[in-house]
Amino acid sequence: MDRRKFMIGGVAIAAAGTFLKPSDMGAPYNPYFSQLNGELKTRGTYVPSMVVDIDIVDENIVALKEILNPKTDLRIVAKSLPSPELLAHIMEKAETNKLMVFHQPFLSNIADNFPTSDVLMGKPMPVKAAEKFYQLHDNDLPFKPSNQLQWLIDSKERLQQYLALAKSQNLAMQINIELDVGLHRGGLQQSAELDELLAIIHDNAKHLTFTGFMGYDPHVVKLPSIVKSADDAYQDSQAIYQSFIDKLYALAPDYKNKKLCLNGAGSPTIAMHKTNTIANELSAGSCLVKPIDFDIPSLAQFKPAAFIATPVLKKMAGTQIPAVEFAKDIFPLWDANMAQTFFIYGGKWLAKFESPQGLQDNGLFGSSTNQAIVNGSNKVNINVDDHVFLRPTQSEFVFLQFGSLLAVKNQKLIANWPILAQG
């Protein structure tokens, strides 16, 4: 290789190296997390905990009311906010008694603790789970399933199973029918399928009452725009929904005079229903705590309100990896974000590092649910017993990994709210 080519090659490698070399992403806590850390160090649980900022939840409730179609009711999605106290707080502030529930133990808990709630199941449950609910339910309680609970039915077969249960236990059940408005996660696809289901319901009026439809449409904002614009996908899903309503009114015009429960949306699409919707009630839950998966343009006005806080157990200089100990101080030369190693209490949650800024996993060391390694630059000035904060990617499962929620207001702990019973 001649000298000129060698020099050009050298410059290119240096340029590429500069380009690829990670920059120092570290920073100390911002004032918000600094105060929260101070509070948790004196009054926390000293174990991994899920912190929910009630001030931010309240701001998110205001944001939700602003985008809610004024002609619709709001139904709170319980699975995304799985704590009775958190739900009670939200229901009061959002002025709704409507809940969408997805799990039999949650349903039993809600029937016991929310005597005036109006519950729509968000997924069709095995009939045995429905049977278990009735076995556990105390008939003397004020919550009356016959007019406060709608079971979700997705097929003729399931409807027949529920009818058999209703007959055998002498129950009156409200039946809401799941529609496939384009998501293709089940439910009726053709309005012609309604004939048979309605006939079964009408022939068994002592046990079954038709109360409405549920058509969930999150695909509308998730389709690549090259395939279909969100507006077009929304119009399509509404047209499918409308075809079922038209069919219903054709089969049984009396329903025009009855108040049905026409449920639609979810956090990702609720804003699209603002000016024009077929639904008369809209569901949302996750947007009130806004986990990472909900960082989408349609929810731009919502703020993250839930963070995992976990104590730092160990702090070391450099990054020591078994069998390559010699590289302890070499890693940081390449990546300034490996200048310090921390081990935290727990780990491997569905979550990403939030504060202090610039923390990262270490793929060479591996992950752990017991004591996870975390690397950070020298600008990350935390010590043993300080907290690492992570933001969950979703709430419905991650919240369940913690026994309770630490409710904070103004960065001060105000309550420890148990997570809903797991059954």
Ligand SMILES: Cc1ncc(COP(=O)(O)O)c(C=O)c1O
């Ligand atoms: C039927 C149904 N409706 C609404 C929602 C919306 O819940 P979230 O607002 O928490 O996304 C979901 C979420 O899975 C759902 O399955």
